Amino acid sequence: MELFFSKRINVIVAVFVFTLMVFNIYNIVNNTPMVPDQFWAQKIFYFHVPIAWIGFLSYLIVMIAGILYLINKKTVWDHLGFAAAEIGTLFVVLVLITGPIWAKPIWGTWWTWEPRLTTTLILFLIYVGYFMLRAFGGHPERTSRYAAVLGIVAFFDVPIIFYSVRFWEEKYQSHPQVEITKQNPEIVLPFLISLVIITILFSFMLKYRLHVLKVTHNRKID
Amino acid sequence: MMFYTLVRKDLLLEFRAKEIIIPMFAFGLAIIMIFALSFNASQAINHAFSPGLLWIIILFISSLGLNRMFVLEKEFDAFTLTLAAPVDRGIIFLSKAISGTILLLIAEILIIPPFIIFMNLTIPSDWHIMVLILLIGDLGIMSIGAIVSGLSMRAKLSEMLLPILFFPLVSPHIIACVKSTNYWFKGLSFINWQFWIFLMISFVLVFFLLGFMIFEYITEE
Numbered sequence: 001m002e003l004f005f006s007k008r009i010n011v012i013v014a015v016f017v018f019t020l021m022v023f024n025i026y027n028i029v030n031n032t033p034m035v036p037d038q039f040w041a042q043k044i045f046y047f048h049v050p051i052a053w054i055g056f057l058s059y060l061i062v063m064i065a066g067i068l069y070l071i072n073k074k075t076v077w078d079h080l081g082f083a084a085a086e087i088g089t090l091f092v093v094l095v096l097i098t099g100p101i102w103a104k105p106i107w108g109t110w111w112t113w114e115p116r117l118t119t120t121l122i123l124f125l126i127y128v129g130y131f132m133l134r135a136f137g138g139h140p141e142r143t144s145r146y147a148a149v150l151g152i153v154a155f156f157d158v159p160i161i162f163y164s165v166r167f168w169e170e171k172y173q174s175h176p177q178v179e180i181t182k183q184n185p186e187i188v189l190p191f192l193i194s195l196v197i198i199t200i201l202f203s204f205m206l207k208y209r210l211h212v213l214k215v216t217h218n219r220k221i222d
Numbered sequence: 223m224m225f226y227t228l229v230r231k232d233l234l235l236e237f238r239a240k241e242i243i244i245p246m247f248a249f250g251l252a253i254i255m256i257f258a259l260s261f262n263a264s265q266a267i268n269h270a271f272s273p274g275l276l277w278i279i280i281l282f283i284s285s286l287g288l289n290r291m292f293v294l295e296k297e298f299d300a301f302t303l304t305l306a307a308p309v310d311r312g313i314i315f316l317s318k319a320i321s322g323t324i325l326l327l328i329a330e331i332l333i334i335p336p337f338i339i340f341m342n343l344t345i346p347s348d349w350h351i352m353v354l355i356l357l358i359g360d361l362g363i364m365s366i367g368a369i370v371s372g373l374s375m376r377a378k379l380s381e382m383l384l385p386i387l388f389f390p391l392v393s394p395h396i397i398a399c400v401k402s403t404n405y406w407f408k409g410l411s412f413i414n415w416q417f418w419i420f421l422m423i424s425f426v427l428v429f430f431l432l433g434f435m436i437f438e439y440i441t442e443e
Contacts, residue, residue: 070439125390132386136378146373149436150387153369156432157391160425164394167417168401 004211017204020197032190041105048098050195051091052120054202056158058088059123063155066148075217078144081151082134083209087202089127095120115166122161126154224309228317229324235294236325242290243329246283250333253279258340268341273403276337277396281363283333284326285385288367291322292375301375305441315368315437319430322364323357330356351406358422359399365429366392372440395425 005011028046035042065081068074099117100110111117130150137143236242257275261267295301304314338345345352367388374383398421405415412419 070436122390122393126387129383129387129390132379132383133373133377136383138377142376145439145442146377149369149439150373152436153366153391153429153432156428157394160421160428161394164397164421168397 004208010208013204017201020200024194024197027190027193033184033186035187041102044098044102046191046194047198048095048102049191050198051098052095052116053195054198055088055091055095055120058084058091058202058206059127059151059155059158062088062151066151069144069148070152075144078148079210079213079217080206081148083206083213085127085130085147085151086209087205089124089131091202092120092124092127096124113165113168115162115168118165118168119158119162122165123154123158126150126157130154224307225313225317225320228304228307228309228314229321232291232317232321233324236321241294242287242325243332245290246287246325246329247332249286250279250283250329251336253282254333254337254340265342268343269407272337272341272343273407274400275341276334276403277359277400279333279337280326280330280359281389281392281396283329284322284360284363284367285388287325287329288322288364288371288388289381289384291318291325292371292380296375301441311438311441312434314441315372315433316430318371319361319364319368319433322368323360326360326364327356330360346407346409348406351412352403355399355402355406355419355422358419358426359395362395362399362422362426362429363392365426365433366395369429369433369436369440372437395422398422398425 005014024046028043032043032046034040061084062081065077065084069077069081096117099120103112103114103117104110130147133150134143134147137146257279261271263271292301295304305311307314337343370388370391371384374380374387377383398418402415402418402422405418
């Protein structure tokens with residue numbers, strides 16, 4: 001089985017993605033307007049929100065891959081679910097780091113039990129359990145099946161978590177994502193560019209991870 | 223019919239051996255004592271905290287009970303025989319969730335009087351509403367609990383995996399349980415907090431349906 005970067009196309013894509021990310025940072029630092037009251041703190045929102053969206057998207061992928069795996073038992077769905085769960089959790093951790101960094105100057109505190117932040121934290125904890133289940137599940141085929149089930153169950157939990165936390169605290173604070181539709185195009189455009197670039201980064205990471213899982217799987221069979 | 227037989231089997235086993243309810247009760251009592259001693263607070267503070275404490279205790283004893291229920295199934299490989307029964311796997315899930323709920327309710331009936339006494343609480347007169355909250359709460363806890371126990375029972379470190387998976391998944395439901403208990407305890411009329419009851423009911427429905435559909439894949443060999 002060949003190495004991922006021994007294929008020329010993958011190297012080119014990797015360099016391309018890297019360049020895009022550098023461009024993205026440059027674009028955000030230099031070409032976005034300063035928002036009154038927030039100044040530099042607001043810049044993190046160009047990363048925070050796309051990363052959060054992609055994090056949730058990858059958990060959606062985990063659920064869909066889980067359903068498909070339970071239906072036809074093809075290893076590729078299991079790998080897709082696992083890879084998406086790993087990258088999703090990485091992104092969710094980044095959300096949990098960037099959220100407080102933004103919240104400290106704006107809300108004056110590192111952490112509030114704000115609905116989105118709390119939902120993300122609970123999801124993160126569920127996925128910690130997911131990886132433990134993957135590691136300690138025992139028989140490999142059974143572990144894949146259990147992980148698929150857990151991915152589905154976790155996703156069904158999300159809306160309930162969100163609504164329970166939302167009404168848990170009556171006072172409701174403004175959140176970067178809520179304001180996006182009211183922003184002027186100078187902000188929306190770089191935001192969309194960042195979203196697209198992070199989506200490309202995510203797909204590349206997913207492809208890489210799928211490759212690694214496939215190689216490991218084939219080794220085990222041999 | 224088969225559902226009834228399975229629930230009866232679980233309950234009969236328990237009433238003869240008392241391996242689940244007695245440990246749940248003893249553990250619950252120990253937590254209450256620790257709570258009461260470590261807070262050593264005035265009655266007003268106890269009143270403010272008690273709904274949350276009550277549901278923490280229920281959550282702890284339910285994870286103990288769930289663990290025990292499914293470990294019992296592992297002894298002599300009993301679960302394989304249960305699976306061999308000519309019955310839809312979803313029914314097995316339902317029977318586990320329902321018998322778990324009944325056992326948890328019994329444990330709660332034992333645990334709540336000492337809780338009230340040790341925490342020095344005065345209870346509103348419309349206590350039957352609380353019974354309803356407990357019932358819906360227990361159904362929710364046991365529905366997700368049965369799914370998670372099914373996932374973790376045959377894993378290595380199953381007794382550790384169960385709470386790690388169980389607590390975050392059940393957290394929205396527990397929030398709703400605590401909220402509605404709190405409002406009931408403060409004596410607010412139902413119209414103010416019906417949202418939480420609806421949230422609990424939707425949690426119960428979602429996870430009973432999901433468990434019913436998905437348990438087949440958990441138990442497949």
